[in-house]
Amino acid sequence: MAAIDNELSDEQRVVDGLYARLDELRAQSRRRLASVRRAGPSGSPQNRSERDAFATLYEDRVAQLEAVEDRLAFGRLDLRDGERRYIGRIGLTDPDQTPMLTDWRAPAAQAFYRATAAHPDGVARRRHLVTAGRRVTGLEDDVLDLDGLASAGVDPATLAGVSGEGALLAALGAARTGRMGDIVATIQAEQDAVIRSELVGALVVQGGPGTGKTAVALHRAAYLLYAHRRLLERSGVLLVGPSRTFLRYIDQVLPSLGETGVVTATLADLYPGVEARGSEPDEVAEVKGRAVMAHVVARAVRQRQRVPAQATRVRVDGRTVVVRPQDVASAIGRARRLHRPHNQARVSFVRDMLGRLAEQYVQQLGWDVAPEDRAEIVEDLRTTREIRVALNLAWMPLTPQGLLRDLWTKPHRLEAAAPELTARERALLARPADAPWTPADVPLLDEAAELLGEDDQAARAQARADAERRAADVEYARQVLQSTGAGDLVSAETLAGRFASSGPSLTTAERAAADRTWTYGHVVVDEAQELSAMAWRALLRRVPTRSLTIVGDVAQTSAAGGTHDWAAMLDPLLRGSWRLTELTVNYRTPAVVARAAQRVAVAAGLPVSPQTSARDVPDALVLAHVADDAALAGAAAARADDLAGRIQDAAGAGRVAVLATADRAAQVRAALAARGRSVPAGDAVDLHAPLVVLTPTQAKGLEFDVVVLVEPAEVLAVSPGDLYVAMTRPTHALHVLHARDLPDGFTAPD
Ligand SMILES: Nc1ncnc2c1ncn2[C@@H]1O[C@H](COP(=O)(O)OP(=O)(O)OP(=O)(O)O)[C@@H](O)[C@H]1O
Numbered sequence: 145m146a147a148i149d150n151e152l153s154d155e156q157r158v159v160d161g162l163y164a165r166l167d168e169l170r171a172q173s174r175r176r177l178a179s180v181r182r183a184g185p186s187g188s189p190q191n192r193s194e195r196d197a198f199a200t201l202y203e204d205r206v207a208q209l210e211a212v213e214d215r216l217a218f219g220r221l222d223l224r225d226g227e228r229r230y231i232g233r234i235g236l237t238d239p240d241q242t243p244m245l246t247d248w249r250a251p252a253a254q255a256f257y258r259a260t261a262a263h264p265d266g267v268a269r270r271r272h273l274v275t276a277g278r279r280v281t282g283l284e285d286d287v288l289d290l291d292g293l294a295s296a297g298v299d300p301a302t303l304a305g306v307s308g309e310g311a312l313l314a315a316l317g318a319a320r321t322g323r324m325g326d327i328v329a330t331i332q333a334e335q336d337a338v339i340r341s342e343l344v345g346a347l348v349v350q351g352g353p354g355t356g357k358t359a360v361a362l363h364r365a366a367y368l369l370y371a372h373r374r375l376l377e378r379s380g381v382l383l384v385g386p387s388r389t390f391l392r393y394i395d396q397v398l399p400s401l402g403e404t405g406v407v408t409a410t411l412a413d414l415y416p417g418v419e420a421r422g423s424e425p426d427e428v429a430e431v432k433g434r435a436v437m438a439h440v441v442a443r444a445v446r447q448r449q450r451v452p453a454q455a456t457r458v459r460v461d462g463r464t465v466v467v468r469p470q471d472v473a474s475a476i477g478r479a480r481r482l483h484r485p486h487n488q489a490r491v492s493f494v495r496d497m498l499g500r501l502a503e504q505y506v507q508q509l510g511w512d513v514a515p516e517d518r519a520e521i522v523e524d525l526r527t528t529r530e531i532r533v534a535l536n537l538a539w540m541p542l543t544p545q546g547l548l549r550d551l552w553t554k555p556h557r558l559e560a561a562a563p564e565l566t567a568r569e570r571a572l573l574a575r576p577a578d579a580p581w582t583p584a585d586v587p588l589l590d591e592a593a594e595l596l597g598e599d600d601q602a603a604r605a606q607a608r609a610d611a612e613r614r615a616a617d618v619e620y621a622r623q624v625l626q627s628t629g630a631g632d633l634v635s636a637e638t639l640a641g642r643f644a645s646s647g648p649s650l651t652t653a654e655r656a657a658a659d660r661t662w663t664y665g666h667v668v669v670d671e672a673q674e675l676s677a678m679a680w681r682a683l684l685r686r687v688p689t690r691s692l693t694i695v696g697d698v699a700q701t702s703a704a705g706g707t708h709d710w711a712a713m714l715d716p717l718l719r720g721s722w723r724l725t726e727l728t729v730n731y732r733t734p735a736v737v738a739r740a741a742q743r744v745a746v747a748a749g750l751p752v753s754p755q756t757s758a759r760d761v762p763d764a765l766v767l768a769h770v771a772d773d774a775a776l777a778g779a780a781a782a783r784a785d786d787l788a789g790r791i792q793d794a795a796g797a798g799r800v801a802v803l804a805t806a807d808r809a810a811q812v813r814a815a816l817a818a819r820g821r822s823v824p825a826g827d828a829v830d831l832h833a834p835l836v837v838l839t840p841t842q843a844k845g846l847e848f849d850v851v852v853l854v855e856p857a858e859v860l861a862v863s864p865g866d867l868y869v870a871m872t873r874p875t876h877a878l879h880v881l882h883a884r885d886l887p888d889g890f891t892a893p894d
Pocket residue numbers: 312315316325326327330331332335351352353354355356357358359360697700731732844845846847872
């Protein structure tokens with residue numbers, strides 16, 4: 145016992161030293177920030193922008209150092225050769241640049257996650273440090289090489305436990321706070337392999353519920369930013385999640401890993417300037433998500449390039465010019481052969497037509513015309529209203545919104561553009577002109593934007609000027625970094641990005657999020673099974689290098705346009721060039737609940753990935769029959785109310801969710817309100833509330849200590865994937881209330 149106490153106080157000394165160094169670095173960054181701010185808003189614009197850039201830099205650094213307070217150091221490796229390495233959230237060195245703490249993402253930390261007794265990888269002992277605040281409260285040793293330990297002179301009496309599972313089980317059993325936490329201290333080997341997988345290409349991570357897909361995706365984003373900082377800092381990383389609630393649920397994780405530069409978005413956010421907050425039946429979204437819609441949009445665009453049936457005669461300054469169908473046909477043909485987007489090709493079409501009309505005009509003059517006079521004639525023709533109308537009818541300038549709105553509001557346009565759809569399917573798409581955009585419209589708007597392009601002469605000139613200015617800024621930033629010695633904090637490109645002399649300086653993430661045509665260095669997609677074929681097309685446009693991490697579970701699909709088969713969805717899009725890896729251990733759900741969920745899913749015909757559970761909890765599955773359907777909502781409210789009152793711990797952690805179909809959820813909310821507990825509906829989910837009422841779709845990706853599932857047969861009727869999702873949300877217990885028979889598989893066969 146005394147030996148362990150000594151070990152604890154030794155570790156405390158080391159941890160104290162690490163926090164002291166952290167405090168020192170924080171103070172240093174704050175001092176630098178204060179002195180930059182003190183300099184005030186004087187000096188040349190170049191001086192000011194340089195100062196702003198440094199202020200942002202130090203603010204970021206202070207924020208980063210603040211974010212790593214909790215569990216700064218969580219591990220130690222004793223190597224066979226006697227070297228000792230502490231592993232933590234970030235890397236720290238002392239003022240002489242001697243390493244004190246190794247960043248968990250560094251190659252030197254990998255053995256902490258991967259080494260096993262069978263493959264010790266030079267490690268004699270792995271030690272987990274358990275901390276509360278800045279205090280070391282426990283140690284846990286994993287002896288991988290007993291002989292190695294002896295040869296390194298370690299006394300076996302100082303070993304603290306030998307299982308290596310305590311830290312993991314403690315993390316898994318902890319009460320939930322409503323926000324996802326990081327798993328740096330306990331990443332498991334199969335997860336680590338995914339996190340550190342190479343940047344190149346598309347990696348699909350398939351895994352059942354609770355196998356850590358979301359956790360792994362986030363840690364991978366942090367790892368890639370660390371390992372490929374130069375590349376990814378400039379182009380950015382995009383993380384796509386299924387809902388705003390989900391993004392709020394995970395939004396603490398990356399900052400706690402020291403990364404703030406990742407753009408997070410739902411698919412509905414991908415089109416800047418459009419708020420896709422409308423909703424529509426799943427069968428409508430399914431039609432909009434089909435791959436064939438790419439042809440429909442393309443056809444709709446081409447149909448706005450058309451030859452008039454009759455000639456149009458226009459009087460200009462006493463002479464007549466004729467917009468002839470055969471001229472229009474030939475000008476359209478020439479413009480199309482340029483293979484440029486509609487609005488850009490239109491510029492060529494108009495120029496061509498005006499040339500032909502000017503020729504007619506000049507012929508009527510009967511004398512030779514000087515080039516400058518000819519230009520004037522073209523200008524006269526261009527500004528003549530009837531000619532403008534005739535040319536617009538032949539080749540209409542279009543916005544994506546205008547094109548799509550026309551398709552949804554004018555049945556004849558949709559019929560012409562979408563012969564592949566049945567009359568019923570087309571009728572499903574119809575809606576009033578003032579209907580709000582829905583998430584399923586976003587990929588179609590994106591498709592249209594791609595085909596339409598913008599009339600971009602001005603934009604291109606601006607882009608050229610920007611590129612030149614930026615090159616000059618990067619060169620200047622390089623010189624600044626050389627003279628200030630801040631090169632370890634930031635790259636020249638990033639600093640240059642902050643040198644914008646007017647307006648607020650934007651980070652890569654901010655610029656990327658505001659630009660539809662931005663291409664990212666890497667894209668991470670969570671709950672990827674829900675994406676439709678059209679959504680994938682829109683997403684892949686944002687990552688031409690196809691460097692992707694795609695995580696999901698094809699058994700949990702609820703969107704009708706989503707996928708139950710990765711190959712069927714991804715092969716046509718990625719031409720077979722993607723790699724699959726599977727996660728197999730459920731870290732969330734108690735074994736008895738996970739097994740029941742798997743049986744139900746298999747009975748419902750879902751493609752379930754085999755998995756084992758990391759832990760079991762006694763009495764985790766509670767089945768309660770309610771005799772009368774009318775009493776179901778009341779019974780669920782009473783039970784949830786009671787559980788929420790009981791499970792919250794002293795620190796306020798502990799969450800209960802009632803999961804039910806939308807109608808039933810509304811009844812439960814009413815019953816809770818009658819008991820004096822008001823629970824908001826819709827997207828206004830309060831993740832910190834001790835009790836929430838959600839549909840399974842809303843609960844996707846989230847987890848709760850206890851789930852009260854109401855009438856599983858009803859949830860199954862909506863979608864088997866929804867029932868599987870609902871059953872696998874709890875970390876401690878699943879209470880099932882039912883008036884109807886339970887679906888097949890619920891109870892274990894004898
Ligand atoms: N190595 C680990 N150490 C500690 N906790 C872990 C580990 N791996 C996963 N977890 C925890 O298990 C829970 C489930 O993880 P996560 O939400 O990432 O799973 P998922 O596969 O995305 O689940 P779903 O498909 O149901 O959304 C989380 O609370 C996560 O923190």
